[in-house]
Amino acid sequence: MTPSTVRPITPERLAGELADRITALPGTPWLRVAVDGAPAAGPGALADALCAPLRLRGRPVLRVSAGDFLRPASLRLEYGHQDPDSYYDGWLDSGGLLREVLAPLDPGGSGRVLPSLRDAASDRSTRAPYAELPPGGVLLLDGDLLLGRWLPFELTVHLALTPGALSRRTPPEDRWTLPAYARYEEEVGPAAAADVVVRADDPRHPALVERPG
DSSP: OOOOEEEEOOHHHHHHHHHHHHHTSOOOSOEEEEEEOOGGGOHHHHHHHHHHHHHHTTOOEEEEEGGGSBOOHHHHTTTOTTOHHHHHHHSBOHHHHIIIIIGGGSTTOOOEEOSOOEETTTTEEOOOOOEEOOTTOEEEEEESSOTTSOOOOSEEEEEEOOHHHHHHHSOGGGGGGHHHHHHHHHHTOHHHHSSEEEEOSSTTSOEEEEOOO
């Protein structure tokens, strides 16, 4: 088997190449793209960077963050504020994300998406109005631990960090989450599960993993 190769790339060119890949996907009413990675890898920044190139290619874009679809604090903090297993299994409201964001973009769906559900800081509903994504539009969802949940996407991008880089770049107050990412690597294998993998140990110098065939 031919091994994968790793190609260094600038952040700007990475956004452009990913935008090309997204626009070349087979025609469906809408495209749902996940940018997955630990916060230390900056998935939100990459998703933001994709907006302009996609719009230049004639695609309407809607940005959504999985962090705006967390379960109520009474549920996600049931076992304390720093339980890595709860963080892995119980923080994301996968049902709400599917119902309000992803399912409306199924073939035959309404295209009517709720951009945010809950403000995690206040633990209140954001009361955000629904947004209409026109046909041909692209949903860009960023977040962590997104893969392996049976959520429907047309393209998944994973920002990979070595354990050392993840540890170095995770703030001390968030280091309790590190076992959750170790479990993610073991149980899901996001670098194998994702359609596109970007090595992001140094955010200024990403590298695109190119698989054979």
